[in-house]
Amino acid sequence: MSHDMSEEKLPESHGSAGEVAEHGNPFADPGLPAHEPRRTDIDEKAASRAERQVSLMFVISMLATVGFIASYVAIDPDKIVYIFPLGKVSALNFALGLTLGVALFMIGAGAVHWARTLMSDVELPAERHPIEASDEVRADVIEQFKTGAAESGFGRRKMIRNTLIGSMALVPLSGVVLLRDLGPLPEKKLQETGWKEATETKPLQLVNMNTMQPMKPEDVIIGSLTFAMPEGLSTHDEDFQQRIAKDALMLVRIAPDDIKDDKSKELGFEGILAYSKICTHVGCPISLYEQQTHHALCPCHQSTFDLADGARVIFGPAGHPLPQLKITTDEKGNLVATGDFAEPVGPSFWERAR
Amino acid sequence: MSSASSTTTGAAKPSSTRDKPANKWEAAADWTDGRLGIYSLAKANLRKIFPDHWSFMLGEICLYSFVIIILTGVYLTLFFKPSMGEVIYNGSYVPLKGIGMSEAYASTLDISFEVRGGLLIRQIHHWAALVFVAAMLVHMMRVFFTGAFRKPREINWVFGFLLLVLGMFDGFFGYSLPDDLLSGTGIRFMEGAILAVPLVGTYLQMFLYGGEFPGHDIIPRFFTIHVLLIPGIMLGLLVAHLILVFYHKHTQWAGPGKTEKNVVGMPLMPVYMAKAGGFFFLVFGLISAISAIASINPIWAYGPYRPDQVSTDAQPDWYMGFSEGLIRVMPGWEISLWGHTLNLGVFVPLMIFPLVLVAIAVYPFIEGWITGDKREHHILDRPRNAPVRTALGAAWISLYLVLLVGGGNDLFATHLHLSINSITYFVRVGFFAVPVIVFIITKRWCLGLQRRDKEKVLHGRETGVIKRLPHGEFVEVHAQLPQKDLFKLTAHEQTQPVELPAQTDENGVARKAGALTRTRAKLSRGFYGEGSQIPKPTAEEHHEITSGHGHH
Numbered sequence: 001m002s003h004d005m006s007e008e009k010l011p012e013s014h015g016s017a018g019e020v021a022e023h024g025n026p027f028a029d030p031g032l033p034a035h036e037p038r039r040t041d042i043d044e045k046a047a048s049r050a051e052r053q054v055s056l057m058f059v060i061s062m063l064a065t066v067g068f069i070a071s072y073v074a075i076d077p078d079k080i081v082y083i084f085p086l087g088k089v090s091a092l093n094f095a096l097g098l099t100l101g102v103a104l105f106m107i108g109a110g111a112v113h114w115a116r117t118l119m120s121d122v123e124l125p126a127e128r129h130p131i132e133a134s135d136e137v138r139a140d141v142i143e144q145f146k147t148g149a150a151e152s153g154f155g156r157r158k159m160i161r162n163t164l165i166g167s168m169a170l171v172p173l174s175g176v177v178l179l180r181d182l183g184p185l186p187e188k189k190l191q192e193t194g195w196k197e198a199t200e201t202k203p204l205q206l207v208n209m210n211t212m213q214p215m216k217p218e219d220v221i222i223g224s225l226t227f228a229m230p231e232g233l234s235t236h237d238e239d240f241q242q243r244i245a246k247d248a249l250m251l252v253r254i255a256p257d258d259i260k261d262d263k264s265k266e267l268g269f270e271g272i273l274a275y276s277k278i279c280t281h282v283g284c285p286i287s288l289y290e291q292q293t294h295h296a297l298c299p300c301h302q303s304t305f306d307l308a309d310g311a312r313v314i315f316g317p318a319g320h321p322l323p324q325l326k327i328t329t330d331e332k333g334n335l336v337a338t339g340d341f342a343e344p345v346g347p348s349f350w351e352r353a354r
Numbered sequence: 355m356s357s358a359s360s361t362t363t364g365a366a367k368p369s370s371t372r373d374k375p376a377n378k379w380e381a382a383a384d385w386t387d388g389r390l391g392i393y394s395l396a397k398a399n400l401r402k403i404f405p406d407h408w409s410f411m412l413g414e415i416c417l418y419s420f421v422i423i424i425l426t427g428v429y430l431t432l433f434f435k436p437s438m439g440e441v442i443y444n445g446s447y448v449p450l451k452g453i454g455m456s457e458a459y460a461s462t463l464d465i466s467f468e469v470r471g472g473l474l475i476r477q478i479h480h481w482a483a484l485v486f487v488a489a490m491l492v493h494m495m496r497v498f499f500t501g502a503f504r505k506p507r508e509i510n511w512v513f514g515f516l517l518l519v520l521g522m523f524d525g526f527f528g529y530s531l532p533d534d535l536l537s538g539t540g541i542r543f544m545e546g547a548i549l550a551v552p553l554v555g556t557y558l559q560m561f562l563y564g565g566e567f568p569g570h571d572i573i574p575r576f577f578t579i580h581v582l583l584i585p586g587i588m589l590g591l592l593v594a595h596l597i598l599v600f601y602h603k604h605t606q607w608a609g610p611g612k613t614e615k616n617v618v619g620m621p622l623m624p625v626y627m628a629k630a631g632g633f634f635f636l637v638f639g640l641i642s643a644i645s646a647i648a649s650i651n652p653i654w655a656y657g658p659y660r661p662d663q664v665s666t667d668a669q670p671d672w673y674m675g676f677s678e679g680l681i682r683v684m685p686g687w688e689i690s691l692w693g694h695t696l697n698l699g700v701f702v703p704l705m706i707f708p709l710v711l712v713a714i715a716v717y718p719f720i721e722g723w724i725t726g727d728k729r730e731h732h733i734l735d736r737p738r739n740a741p742v743r744t745a746l747g748a749a750w751i752s753l754y755l756v757l758l759v760g761g762g763n764d765l766f767a768t769h770l771h772l773s774i775n776s777i778t779y780f781v782r783v784g785f786f787a788v789p790v791i792v793f794i795i796t797k798r799w800c801l802g803l804q805r806r807d808k809e810k811v812l813h814g815r816e817t818g819v820i821k822r823l824p825h826g827e828f829v830e831v832h833a834q835l836p837q838k839d840l841f842k843l844t845a846h847e848q849t850q851p852v853e854l855p856a857q858t859d860e861n862g863v864a865r866k867a868g869a870l871t872r873t874r875a876k877l878s879r880g881f882y883g884e885g886s887q888i889p890k891p892t893a894e895e896h897h898e899i900t901s902g903h904g905h906h
Binding site: 024025026027028029030031032033072077078086089090092093094095096097098100101102103104105106107108109110111112114115116119120121122123124125126127128130131132179182183184185186189190209227229235236238241242244245246248277278281282283284285287288299300301302303313315316317318319320346347348349350351352353 | 562619665693
């Protein structure tokens with residue numbers, strides 16, 4: 001920026017020490033005020049009282065530490081006590097925290113009281129010096145740098161310089177390459193779920209997450225919300241968390257006449273609709289259901305889906321409807337799926353095709 | 355130093371003029387000085403002057419809570435197992451007996467119920483983290499509103515800003531470690547956010563989580579980031595931050611005897627050693643007491659994480675609340691093109707989040723560019739004397755708070771019996787409108803305070819004494835302010851707006867200012883023009899009023 005534009009517009013520096021003597025300036029700096037002594041400065045009795053107060057605080061701290069150790073040894077970790085107005089709390093945690101708090105606080109209070117009453121409170125000025133170096137130092141350093149640079153030949157020997165830059169630019173690549181094995185490539189992992197094992201000839205049963213039993217259509221009543229997972233999945237499986245993060249279903253039953261979306265009705269079975277439980281916003285499990293309106297709400301970010309209308313988003317930050325799994329019944333009359341979701345479940349991603 | 359060759363008479367060696375050490379402490383100090391040069395270091399710092407003001411303590415709270423976090427954090431690592439391997443819980447907390455959970459969650463339960471004092475240390479760690487981030491934000495606001503970020507302190511401002519951002523993220527990584535139902539939901543949210551990144555989102559997600567969500571790697575990886583990587587960087591920044599505070603010497607408020615060329619206060623030894631050292635114990639003591647009486651993050655109540663389960667009122671810790679607000683109120687825009695999905699509903703908030711932070715981080719450089727001020731500033735501005743800066747800061751805080759409301763829209767809805775939809779729509783509008791309104795109000799408020807200061811300087815303060823004049827009129831007696839107050843209220847500088855250079859040079863040839871120069875002049879008018887500050891009283895005005903026989 002041009003200097004002519006600003007420098008003369010800056011205000012005068014205010015308050016240089018010489019101004020005090022200046023006559024006629026009503027706003028001149030009167031200089032440092034005289035020190036006003038505290039009571040403890042002039043009254044020996046007050047001073048020794050302050051000394052006793054400080055010592056008392058340090059003594060209380062010592063007692064509190066003894067109390068801490070005693071509580072640690074004496075109080076049963078499982079003991080719960082009622083303390084007004086906190087309610088039922090762990091006796092050990094309460095005792096340890098308070099004794100530690102008092103032990104620490106009293107050291108601090110004593111030190112601060114000591115400083116405020118007994119140490120000198122005379123305000124002293126200290127000079128400041130500009131952060132930037134003087135012109136001589138600056139010139140000297142630049143000269144030294146130039147000498148060093150010339151002696152290195154960095155500017156003159158271009159081949160050394162360029163190859164050094166090249167090698168320095170390449171060497172971090174090894175570090176980048178080493179990160180490759182942090183994880184697998186995405187491939188089709190996000191596009192499919194555990195339900196892909198299901199086929200027309202070998203369907204997968206829907207297992208109720210509460211009873212861990214296969215479900216009959218009559219188990220799903222109108223107004224209820226039931227959670228299900230594919231058969232063969234156990235909560236003790238090594239990859240259970242990973243599987244359930246995509247396979248989790250929520251089943252609702254809506255009177256067929258109330259279902260507004262024909263495609264959704266076809267995917268369901270006699271009004272039982274199986275939607276992915278994983279929110280299409282950022283993947284929270286949806287778990288709040290309004291049985292009168294058929295709205296399902298995600299408790300994390302309040303995306304609301306109309307389950308009677310193909311899980312259309314009616315409020316909140318989700319970008320697309322919940323995927324629906326096609327269900328039917330097998331020969332035993334259990335609810336089954338005969339294939340995977342038609343689209344990826346969970347949050348959107350770049351490779352996701354609608 | 356004396357040596358073995360000293361004679362038994364005890365006479366000083368001719369080659370050394372130094373006195374013999376008076377006692378063994380001096381001898382030990384001499385020994386150390388001979389190796390570390392401590393005397394030269396102490397000469398500049400032992401009686402270093404620090405000015406006194408309550409707001410200068412805020413930075414200390416940050417420092418002390420950081421130390422508390424390190425101390426308690428090291429203790430927690432002795433018991434915490436950062437592993438996602440499944441175990442069946444068999445500890446003393448009955449409701450969870452026999453339930454499968456990760457080792458991380460089980461070991462956190464053990465810290466809370468089996469290790470005596472473990473719960474206390476966990477709670478101190480978490481409370482101190484909340485205090486740490488809150489204190490950093492308030493400390494930053496203090497520096498912002500008083501203009502303490504001006505030259506030569508801009509770089510230290512950036513260090514402080516980085517500490518705030520790293521502190522926020524380390525808090526997030528830290529509360530994710532127990533692998534409970536609440537924090538697991540946060541990690542799931544992070545997965546969704548990463549997936550929203552165009553082109554590389556799925557790759558980033560797979561590499562970070564070591565495969566599909568949740569996998570078995572994310573907790574151990576977060577652990578390393580939380581206890582080593584980020585604290586290591588923060589420790590470096592913290593030391594640099596403190597070195598610069600010492601090197602620059604502390605800023606001070608305007609007042610009698612205080613200039614840009616001095617610093618007035620009390621010496622480090624003994625006053626600030628006692629006050630600041632004592633303050634560490636006060637902060638630690640208070641946080642311990644809070645941890646004794648106020649439960650924080652009771653992970654046993656949430657249960658272990660399961661991707662298909664969630665609790666209502668799921669909230670991040672407060673400092674992540676504004677990003678939560680962004681993600682909640684953003685409309686779910688999704689663009690599908692050529693077999694790809696651009697998830698703007700998540701990606702836009704993901705980009706605004708850093709922008710909100712960067713906006714405050716770059717402010718010192720923007721203000722420095724607008725004023726063109728190249729001088730050092732050590733006297734603090736009263737917020738009212740920099741109305742546009744103060745208004746911008748207030749607008750930024752209001753934006754932060756509006757987003758915090760958005761992030762807690764479910765809590766506001768349930769506690770205040772409001773419709774969650776209305777809150778969300780309000781935040782969508784408020785995101786744009788509230789900062790503008792706050793800016794206008796704050797600026798006018800500052801100008802009003804400037805007018806009052808001017809009034810006080812010229813007409814004195816109201817004494818409350820009513821005088822009846824001979825002809826029957828009643829007037830209130832105003833008393834002149836003492837000299838020190840007159841100086842204090844007029845000590846601030848008033849920058850004048852920069853003007854565009856002449857449109858023609860000395861030969862009459864047109865010389866048009868560039869777009870940047872014109873922008874700068876326009877901004878400068880906005881910051882320091884007529885409507886943005888009240889000219890401070892001049893000596894002539896004061897003389898005219900005090901010498902005349904006015905009716906004041």
